[in-house]
Amino acid sequence: MTTTDHANALTAGALFQRLRDGVARTRGDLVADTGLGRAAVAARVDALLAAGLLVPAGAASSTGGRPPQVVRFDAHAGATLALDFGARHATIGLADLSGEPIATVSRELDIAEGPETCLRLALDQARELLRDSRAELFGVGVGVPGPVEHSTGRPVNPPIMPGWDGFDIPGAVREELDGEVQVDNDVNILAIGEHALRxxxxxxxxxxxxxxxxxxxxxxxxxxxxxxxxxxxxxxxxxxxxxxxxxxxxxxxxxxxxxxxxxxxxxxxxxxxxxxxxxxxxxxxxxxxxxxxxxxxxxxxxxxxxxxxxxxxxxxxxxxxxxxxxxxxxxxxxxxxxxxxxxxxxxxxxxxxxxxxxRGGVTAGVRGAATMALQAALSPAAVDRRLAAQG
Amino acid sequence: MTTTDHANALTAGALFQRLRDGVARTRGDLVADTGLGRAAVAARVDALLAAGLLVPAGAASSTGGRPPQVVRFDAHAGATLALDFGARHATIGLADLSGEPIATVSRELDIAEGPETCLRLALDQARELLRDSRAELFGVGVGVPGPVEHSTGRPVNPPIMPGWDGFDIPGAVREELDGEVQVDNDVNILAIGEHALRxxxxxxxxxxxxxxxxxxxxxxxxxxxxxxxxxxxxxxxxxxxxxxxxxxxxxxxxxxxxxxxxxxxxxxxxxxxxxxxxxxxxxxxxxxxxxxxxxxxxxxxxxxxxxxxxxxxxxxxxxxxxxxxxxxxxxxxxxxxxxxxxxxxxxxxxxxxxxxxxRGGVTAGVRGAATMALQAALSPAAVDRRLAAQG
Incomplete structure (x- = not known):
């Protein structure tokens, strides 16, 4: 093992995490920030630019010579969908890749009508939002008013959600939409949204x-x-x-x-x-x-x-x-x-x-569900898989 | 970015984590387990063998042809030191790189005599244990009977530890011994030990x-x-x-x-x-x-x-x-x-x-402190740094 091998330690997906704050950086900034070599940073930035996850963002100020070019995360390179179910209504939202809500629609519904009815209504609305935006869907976050086994996305004995117990929410959503699906209860999603907002x-x-x-x-x-x-x-x-x-x-x-x-x-x-x-x-x-x-x-x-x-x-x-x-x-x-x-x-x-x-306000649930979806969809491994698939 | 680059995603330090359970594996097992390419696995395993963190462990059974060689983590490639302070005694222990206690000594002391006195006593004992073992010291874990700011290793208003408030325990230990120093309160260390034991x-x-x-x-x-x-x-x-x-x-x-x-x-x-x-x-x-x-x-x-x-x-x-x-x-x-x-x-x-x-028994604190030290000393980044330093 050589120092060169060590310099390859950080994958493009891991490097990308440093840029998710949206701050524009030069390749030199990233070398200094990560300890990666210049060539390794350049190769990773090129791949992320090719995938559209980064965009050129002009020139940095320079003390002389040709000013270095900066890149930044393009939060509009794709979209995330949030389905935020309450007992009596659902908010369907589209967010950018930073989790910021772009468009939200609230619909009255009764969660007790069961998963098929509720999901059909929410997914119909979601498809409209997606059609208008034409952005690639990276992930879907679903919030429900009851306990959920997060690893499977299935509600567990939810007291106010008759018909939802053990229902495969991710499976039902994936029949209609591409992208990974993450499900959790409404309070966890509000916590994630508040954390993101701060x-x-x-x-x-x-x-x-x-x-x-x-x-x-x-x-x-x-x-x-x-x-x-x-x-x-x-x-x-x-x-x-x-x-x-x-x-x-x-x-x-x-x-x-x-x-x-x-x-x-x-x-x-x-x-x-x-x-x-x-x-x-x-x-x-x-x-x-x-x-x-x-x-x-x-x-x-x-x-x-x-x-x-x-x-x-x-x-x-x-x-x-x-x-x-x-x-x-x-x-x-x-x-x-x-x-x-x-x-x-x-x-x-x-x-x-x-x-x-x-501080969450009315879009707190959408922000939280979108952020949860992005934790999976933009993880180092998921980004590396995306780049490898483009190969 | 190419699939080759993706295949380099896992560093030697990260690959090493899969082997810390002590189970012997072939290079083929590791290819199947990680998705890394054969050449990448071979290079990483060679580096870990050269560093002594892995050892050859004979041949796997084979269905024909030359049987593949297996490697496993060598928990005896180095040692960890644990200084487990109670109110009225200290247990000083040497553990292997799996956190398993090898030798422990208990000494009576009064924590109220202050950090210089207590640490001198413990470190004298520690040096004896190290001299007997002649193993390379990877890290030191210290437990104390009071609240600790883990990031700095300094006690914070510890009620039964007069003289210890704000004392730089890692600094004092590093003056005498090589290796990173981690400090926490006794209960957290017992929890880490119990988790490791199970x-x-x-x-x-x-x-x-x-x-x-x-x-x-x-x-x-x-x-x-x-x-x-x-x-x-x-x-x-x-x-x-x-x-x-x-x-x-x-x-x-x-x-x-x-x-x-x-x-x-x-x-x-x-x-x-x-x-x-x-x-x-x-x-x-x-x-x-x-x-x-x-x-x-x-x-x-x-x-x-x-x-x-x-x-x-x-x-x-x-x-x-x-x-x-x-x-x-x-x-x-x-x-x-x-x-x-x-x-x-x-x-x-x-x-x-x-x-x-x-289930911890009398060595619970030593196991916990050693395990805490190893969480830092054998982390992917720490192992990669170790390999890079060997060049």
């Missing part, structure tokens, strides 16, 4: 969705943690020490989401004579300044804080993001949660901890 | 140390999870819903380790008039069949179970391992813990969950 600056991030239920997506060391069977992040069913609160009866034995979800806040409001039947009602009341709604949501935040303090001690994230339909009034949840987290967790774990509302 | 068959494993305190090392997807600042796994300071129990006063607000540790069980025994002043006393009483000690340890297991149910819902491990000085009577802890975990956690998360005593 530019990878926060590698230990816990995304908490507070809506009808409560769930979490855990990103640790930049990677989503799915656990042995894919059920990691089930924050809603943990039992925490319940503080005294209007949401909690003495001796209460319920799990977190029975006490701190939007559903729980709405029920407590109804007990006080305020008509609140949905998360949207709770959000509207808070936005209108209803004192009970604000107080109860802050109480829900305190109970949530008991759970988050445990997450902080176990996982040591640097950021907790609050999203979901109650994420729109996250400030009240966060105020309650902060009180408890900073009291309960050890100082080393809370020293640099931030608790913030989600 | 041959990597269990990639989502939580190691729980129950002794004077309670801590956990979390392995997820085969990787130790350290979190943003290295404080992940702090199970002992979480607040759980405390069940009614002889260990818990009504309205009790203490954290897990104040209620379920060896210290807590010993204190409850003293309240009942049984002289128990240490974890060792508790273990002795249980082994002698003391009914109170058994009942209280099982109660501690139930409280621990409340915390483990949360770990299971959040992380979805496939195995929880109970170690530490109370791990020697783990059956009683586990019996209590199981009752609660299987009741509290969702079925998908407990379906294939095993809760078992640690």
């Amino acid at each position: 530019g990878g600056a926060v590698d230990d991030l816990v995304y908490v969705k507070v809506a009808t239920g409560i769930g979490a997506g855990i990103i640790s060391g930049g990677l989503l943690q799915r656990g042995a069977l894919g059920s990691a992040g089930d924050l809603g069913h943990i039992h925490v020490r319940l503080p005294e609160s209007p949401l909690v009866a003495p001796g209460d034995e319920r799990d977190l989401e029975a006490v701190a979800s939007g559903t729980a806040v709405a029920a407590a409001l109804r007990e006080r004579g305020t008509p609140a039947h949905s998360n949207a009602d709770v959000v509207r009341l808070i936005q209108a300044g209803d004192a009970d709604a604000i107080t109860l949501t802050r109480e829900a935040g305190r109970v949530l804080g008991e759970a988050l303090a445990i997450v902080v001690n176990l996982m040591n994230p640097s950021m907790i993001v609050i999203g979901g339909s109650l994420g729109r009034v996250a400030d009240h949840l966060i105020a309650g949660a902060r009180e408890v987290v900073y009291r309960r967790s050890i100082p080393l774990a809370t020293q640099h901890l931030r608790i913030e509302p989600s | 041959g990597g068959a269990v990639d989502d494993l939580v190691y729980v140390k129950v002794a004077t305190g309670i801590g956990a090392g979390i392995i997820s997807g085969g990787l130790l999870q350290r979190g943003a600042l290295g404080s992940a796994g702090d199970l002992g300071h979480i607040h759980v819903r405390l069940p009614e129990s002889p260990l818990v006063a009504p309205g009790d607000e203490r954290d897990l380790e104040a209620v379920a540790s060896g210290t807590a069980v010993a204190a409850a025994l003293r309240e009942r008039g049984t002289p128990a002043h240490s974890n060792a006393d508790v273990v002795r009483l249980i082994q002698a069949g003391d009914a109170d000690a058994i009942t209280l340890t099982r109660e501690a297991g139930r409280v621990l179970g409340e915390a483990l149910a949360i770990v299971v819902n959040l992380m979805n491990p496939s195995m929880i391992v109970i170690g530490g000085s109370l791990g020697r009577v783990a059956d009683h802890l586990i019996a209590g813990a199981r009752e609660v975990v299987y009741r509290r956690s969702i079925p998908l998360a407990t379906q294939h969950l095993r809760i078992e005593p640690s």
Whole structure:
């Protein structure tokens, strides 16, 4: 083995990962950045240019002589498709190869109508988006509102998805579309989307969705943690020490989401004579300044804080993001949660901890599903396979 | 880019990872296993043979013609050093390149005497072990009984290690020995050791140390999870819903380790008039069949179970391992813990969950520290650098 062989260590697919941030670089930058030889960098850049994954991006400034040419990742060299299913609607989106949503369409549907009906509707919509864009499809990301075995893409006993248990979602999608298919639950996808949106600056991030239920997506060391069977992040069913609160009866034995979800806040409001039947009602009341709604949501935040303090001690994230339909009034949840987290967790774990509302907005699910698809479709191995096939 | 270039995708260092299991393989096996070309496999195997990392291991059986030669990883091509510090003793061990302990020596010391004194003692012992073995030192792994910033190897506000806060352990070790130095807290190292001992068959494993305190090392997807600042796994300071129990006063607000540790069980025994002043006393009483000690340890297991149910819902491990000085009577802890975990956690998360005593034994810390050192010293990049340096 010679040093030349060592210089070949980084494949084109691996080199390409350095360019996915979209920053334009000279070949010299890449030599300095990777330790690869000039000839090896040149061969890899040429192959990536030929495949359309990189494009020339003009000349760098020079201190004399012919200015060096720069290249950058062409995020428009292809497209990714996102199918983001909720209980009552689906958002179908097309994203570029950086995961940035280009076009999204929302359709009402009932997830309980089963996989064939729901997927047909979503795929019809997807084909329209693809026809308009004419971009090559690199991958498909699918999010569903229930537990999924990520390795096979099949839902596992999903409580609100009758007919979907064990259904081969990737197989059904591949019958209609080219490209690899990745499937996960909605909260994991929101976590991936939030991580991507923050530019990878926060590698230990816990995304908490507070809506009808409560769930979490855990990103640790930049990677989503799915656990042995894919059920990691089930924050809603943990039992925490319940503080005294209007949401909690003495001796209460319920799990977190029975006490701190939007559903729980709405029920407590109804007990006080305020008509609140949905998360949207709770959000509207808070936005209108209803004192009970604000107080109860802050109480829900305190109970949530008991759970988050445990997450902080176990996982040591640097950021907790609050999203979901109650994420729109996250400030009240966060105020309650902060009180408890900073009291309960050890100082080393809370020293640099931030608790913030989600920044994902309405395209969060599309961005997350597209990013998940790209993690597979633009991996070093996948890019190397693509280049080899073009050979 | 051509298919030839693609075939060069896997470096010698990466190919070497496939052989670290110690199984003997032919070059043809490696071609089939990796997709590399015959010539590329041959060049890489030659380089690894020349470096002594692989050795010829005879001939495979053949269906005719000259039988193909097999090669295997030579775990005796070098050594790893482990310095495993506890509060009152240190175990210094030499391991082979598979992390298997070859020689270990335990010495009494007081960690509170500070880093210079403790490291001098350990390093003197280490040099003796190295002199006897005459093997090349590949790396050093250090475990300490307190929080560590893994990236720098410096302890961070360690409660029982006066003088060690911020001390540059890797720098001090490198003044005396060659090789890269990795440092982590004792529980993370026990988790790494347990994972290695089980041959990597269990990639989502939580190691729980129950002794004077309670801590956990979390392995997820085969990787130790350290979190943003290295404080992940702090199970002992979480607040759980405390069940009614002889260990818990009504309205009790203490954290897990104040209620379920060896210290807590010993204190409850003293309240009942049984002289128990240490974890060792508790273990002795249980082994002698003391009914109170058994009942209280099982109660501690139930409280621990409340915390483990949360770990299971959040992380979805496939195995929880109970170690530490109370791990020697783990059956009683586990019996209590199981009752609660299987009741509290969702079925998908407990379906294939095993809760078992640690198999690590007295060399667990040495195996873990050596394995941690080897994760760095035999990484693909480190092996490629080693081969390049040999030219």
